[in-house]
Amino acid sequence: MAYDDAARTARYEGEDVSKTTERELKGWYFTGLAAEIFAVCGVGSFAPVTLEQLARESGVLKSDGVTPCVQAVSNNSEKLARLLVRAADEGSDAGAxxxxxxxxxxxxxxxxxxxxSAAVFVQALxxxxxxxFADYGTYRKRFLMTFAFTGAGACMAFLLIWPQIYLLGALLTVVGVVSLGSTFVMLNSFLPLLAANHPSANDLDVVDSDDGGKSGASNQGTSAELKLSTQISSKGVGLGYAAAVSVQILSILLLVLLKKLSFARESTPLRCVLLMVGVFWATLTVPGALWLKNRPGPPLRLFSSGGDGRSRRTPVVFQYxxxxxxxxxxxIKTALKLRNCWVYLIAWFLLSDAVATVSGTAIMFARTELQMGTIAVALLSIxxxxxxxxxxxxxxxxxKRLNLPTRSTxxxxxLGLEIIPLYGLLGFLPAVKSLGWGGLQQAWEIYPLGVVHGFVMGGISTYCRSFYGEMIPPGSEAAFYALFAMVDKGSSAVGPAIVGLIVDRIGTIRPAFIFLLILxxxxxxxxxxxxxxxxxxxxxxLSRHLSGRAGASVSMDNYRSSQEQGTEAAEGLLRDDYDR
Structure with a gap:
């Protein structure tokens, strides 16, 4: 589909303000769904299981420090006997x-x-x-493709790992997780640009504000860009989930078929599954490499102000x-000057921690309290x-039907996520306990809660990143989305650690639902x-002021004239803080 020239004025020399095409959007969708496949099927399912199995095949029993945990078997009857012994010793010091x-x-x-945990730390660094760097030059797309293909390669390389070098499997996992998180940051940094340059950006109506009758800047509750980015984000999340489910089903089928071949090591079928997941990630990223535009930022000049020659003698790597x-x-300093931005980042820290804790607690509860097996847990994930x-x-x-602003959605x-801990707490009520079901007393009860969790997560994934994108100073998308991702990852260990402490002190997981309710x-x-x-x-x-201070001519045509009064007021408040 061909579009007319962009109506928006370039904010800096070399900015690509051409209209977003359907081809470019498809490239963004393909790159996102490819990464989502690894997020669900790799990080969320088979990578941790494969790591544990590789370590087990290389490990020894804790009881004597000599006997291998997994020993070679000569026939099926011996294999069955060892499986029974392993099941009997599960959880004991003898079988550890x-x-x-x-x-x-x-x-x-x-x-x-x-x-x-190490992967999350390295990912943050x-x-x-x-x-x-993604906000400058053509680094945005180059980094996106580099991280995507590197992660896919690390996933496929699991096929070459055997128990004796299980530590290399850990290294590949770190590379994969780091590449995955960085890929999503680069993808998110494209989202405001795709929306701002979309042909229909100026055609969408603006809904009433979140705050009723407030005037000025606050009277624009949902801009055309926010509506577009939400629509694009929604479709991207849906396509990513669909692709992940499809590959997850294929992974389970492949695993079942390979296990029938009776490999000497149980890790071999798992490594083959990761090979398939990596192939999907790499293959489905190719359309993004071909169709996404570079959308370059301003040129990057390092230490350009140094006049004594020292900057030229500084190693380039150190300068970067x-x-x-x-x-x-x-x-961080900029975000702290933007009150609504840092308030939302705090909210996102708590929300992402709650999401990670609910997911981890649910899996732990399913395996320990409800005694659900691997296949049952995999079906819960699907x-x-x-x-x-x-x-x-x-x-x-x-x-749209209820005319809800993004904030209200x-x-x-x-509030929908609160259903999960509330239902779990029903198990404390004597009347419910006497029924023998309700309050997560039976395994089948966790599947409806899985439906609730997935449904609300679809909304959270769709709206949270596009809502945040509206509060990013134009031209700083990658840096601010990196901060967004760091806040997300930084919180992911807090809630689960507290749940672990609760379980260690009390001996059961159910009281952790009280903590989840509050969180x-x-x-x-x-x-x-x-x-x-x-x-x-x-x-x-802020974007106008900082660009003006640097001598650049910045156009904010994509913001409606009704915002000008609020913009000028905000600029007045910020001027004293940013003038040298």
């Missing part, structure tokens, strides 16, 4: 399996957990060191590192993901007080 990475005794069950960390610090597809497409329709999703509720008032119109105007004012 340990490895000694770097000379430290570690249970194989904990090995994957430590690996993913990577986001700081690379993401700021200093620039990246300085950019993070500047991004149930939640299918429901997430429905949520990604249905929430925008609900929002996010709050509605959080989900905490971000609701913070999201409620976010004024998206004021946040958008503040970001626009």
């Amino acid at each position: 399996c340990v490895v000694h990475p770097f000379g430290r005794e570690t249970s194989t069950a904990s090995f994957a957990m430590y690996t993913f 990577t986001l700081v060191s690379f993401s700021p 590192v200093v620039f990246a960390w300085k950019t993070l610090w500047d991004t 149930t939640a993901t299918v429901s997430g597809i429905a949520g990604a497409f249905i929430w925008p329709k609900i929002s 996010i709050i509605a999703c959080m 989900i509720a905490l971000p609701i008032p913070l999201v409620y007080i976010v004024d998206i119109g004021k946040g958008r105007a503040d970001a626009a004012a």
Whole structure:
């Protein structure tokens, strides 16, 4: 489809303001769904299981430190006997399996957990060191493709890992997780640009504000860009979930077929599944490499102000590192000047922690309290993901039908998430306990809750990133989305750690539902007080002011004239803080 020349004026020399095409959107969708496949089928399912199995096949029994956890068997009857012994010893010191990475005794069950914790830490460092460059030159697309193909290659490379080098499997997992998180940051940084340059950006009506009759900047509750980015985000989430479910089903079928071949090692079928997942990630990223435009930012000039020659003698790598960390610090300082932005980041910290904790607690509860097996848990994952597809497409329709602002839709999703801990707490009531079901006393009860979880997550995934995108100063998309991702990852270990402490002290998981109930509720008032119109105007004012200070001519034509009064007021408030 051909479009007319862009109506929007370039904000800096070399900016690509050409209209967003259907081909470009498809490239963005393909790249996102390819990464989502690894997120669900790799990180969320088979990668931790494969790591644990590789460690087990290399480990020894804790009881004597000599006997291998997994021994070769000569026939099916011997294999069955060993499986029965392993099941009988499960959870006891005699049956505990340990490895000694770097000379430290570690249970194989904990090995994957430590690996993913390390991956999150390295991911945070990577986001700081690379993401700021995506706002300059053509780094945005180059980094996106580099991280995507690197992650896919790491996933496929699991086929070459055998038990004796299980630590390399941990390294590949770190590379995959880091690449996955960085890929999503780069993808998110494209979202505001795709919306701002979309042909229909100026044709959409603007709904009433979140704040009723407020005037000025606050009177624009949902801009055309926010409506478009929400629509694009919704479709992207839905397609990603659909692709992930399809590959998850294929993975289970492949695993069942390979196990019938009776491989000597149980990790072999799992590694073959990861090979398939990596192939899908790499193959489906190709359309993005071909169809996404570069959408370059302004040119990057490092230490250009140095007049004594010292900057020229500074190693380029060091200059990049200093620039990246300085950019993070500047991004944090900028976000702190944008009140609605930092309030929302705090809310996102709490919300993402709640989401991660609910997911982890549900899996733990299913395996320990409800005694659900691997296949049953895999089906629960598929149930939640299918429901997430429905949520990604249905929430925008609900929002439109009820004329809900984006803020109200996010709050509605959080209230829906409260259903899960509330239902779990019913198990404390004597009347419910006497029934023998209700309050998660039976395994089948967790599947309807999986539907609820997936449905609200479809809405949260759709709206939260596009809502945040409205409060980002134009031209700083990658840096601010990197901060968004760091807040997300930084919170992911807090809630699960507290749940672990609760379980250690009390001995059962059910009391953790009280903590979940409170944790989900905490971000609701913070999201409620976010004024998206004021946040958008503040970001626009700051972008104009900083660009003007640098001698650049910046056009904010994509912001409606009714915002000008609020923008000027915000600029006046910020001027004293940013003038040298």
